[in-house]
Amino acid sequence: MIRFIFIFLSLLLGANAISQNTNLSDYSYVVVPEEFEFLEKADQYKMNSMAKFYFEKYGFNAYMSDSTPNANRCDGLYANVEELRTILGTKLQIVLKDCDDNEIYRGTEGKSKYKEFEKAYQDALRKSFSSLEAMRVHQKDVVLIATDTSKKTEAKETIENPKMLELTKPKVSRVSGNLLPDAKFSNYSNSGKSFLLRKTTEGYSLYEESTSAADGLLLKGKIILMDTVVKYMDTSGNVADAAFDATGNLIIKKDGSSTVYKFEI
Numbered sequence: 001m002i003r004f005i006f007i008f009l010s011l012l013l014g015a016n017a018i019s020q021n022t023n024l025s026d027y028s029y030v031v032v033p034e035e036f037e038f039l040e041k042a043d044q045y046k047m048n049s050m051a052k053f054y055f056e057k058y059g060f061n062a063y064m065s066d067s068t069p070n071a072n073r074c075d076g077l078y079a080n081v082e083e084l085r086t087i088l089g090t091k092l093q094i095v096l097k098d099c100d101d102n103e104i105y106r107g108t109e110g111k112s113k114y115k116e117f118e119k120a121y122q123d124a125l126r127k128s129f130s131s132l133e134a135m136r137v138h139q140k141d142v143v144l145i146a147t148d149t150s151k152k153t154e155a156k157e158t159i160e161n162p163k164m165l166e167l168t169k170p171k172v173s174r175v176s177g178n179l180l181p182d183a184k185f186s187n188y189s190n191s192g193k194s195f196l197l198r199k200t201t202e203g204y205s206l207y208e209e210s211t212s213a214a215d216g217l218l219l220k221g222k223i224i225l226m227d228t229v230v231k232y233m234d235t236s237g238n239v240a241d242a243a244f245d246a247t248g249n250l251i252i253k254k255d256g257s258s259t260v261y262k263f264e265i
Helices: 002-020 044-057 117-128 130-135 162-168
Strands: 029-032 062-064 076-083 090-097 103-112 143-145 152-154 172-175 178-181 185-190 193-199 203-209 217-226 229-234 239-244 250-254 257-264
Touching: 029 044, 044 062, 044 076, 044 117, 044 185, 044 193, 044 217, 090 117, 103 117, 103 130, 117 130, 178 239, 193 257
Parallel strands: 029 062, 029 076
Antiparallel strands: 076 090, 090 103, 143 152, 172 178, 185 193, 185 257, 193 203, 203 217, 217 229, 229 239, 239 250, 250 257
16 A cells, blocks of 8 residues: 555656646747647637637747747647546646657646536636646747758847748738738737637637636627628627728727727737
């Protein structure tokens, strides 16, 4: 019995050491896959976009795998979410590996008792990020590989650095006379609150980060594209004019006043 307890404690302390002795701030970015293995398709239930959103919220420079920065692979971390076996409910766990596929962080288990798949997965994912929130990660600047591979350009916020502009500014395209973001997911802020903009087939959906929502994201409204017209309709059915400026900010105009959602890097 004593031997069993000793082995159990050793394993427990070893697992904790992975999290406690690894400084995630020493890395400059994290890559989130387009699809998790336990799901059936890319970004099912918005799980991958939510993971990116939470990583950015808790101090990481997060990228989807199809938009990984042109940087040293070993400067980055590679994220995965695993579904753990459980008799009741849903249980998920965040795993981070380095460029050599070594596991360097395994987060706390996020558990949910919701029966509906979408609510259960999103609730468990949100809870699984609690340990990362406590670590107060602040990743360093991304170091981009210049066109001349013998040189590197440090990614800092300066207009003299065109590579940084490419990395930090949103990509916008002009469609039917309107500037529109190209990214599948973008982060915004307004009045101290955080928002997620998700590109859809009809336009965009705007979500507010909210602890009152089961999945941590509360739908605020939709941006609908109709030929040359861009409109915003909130969840109550109220309609207003909408537009994006060259820096990616979302502007909603109604009754002579404007509400600006600032694009966040």
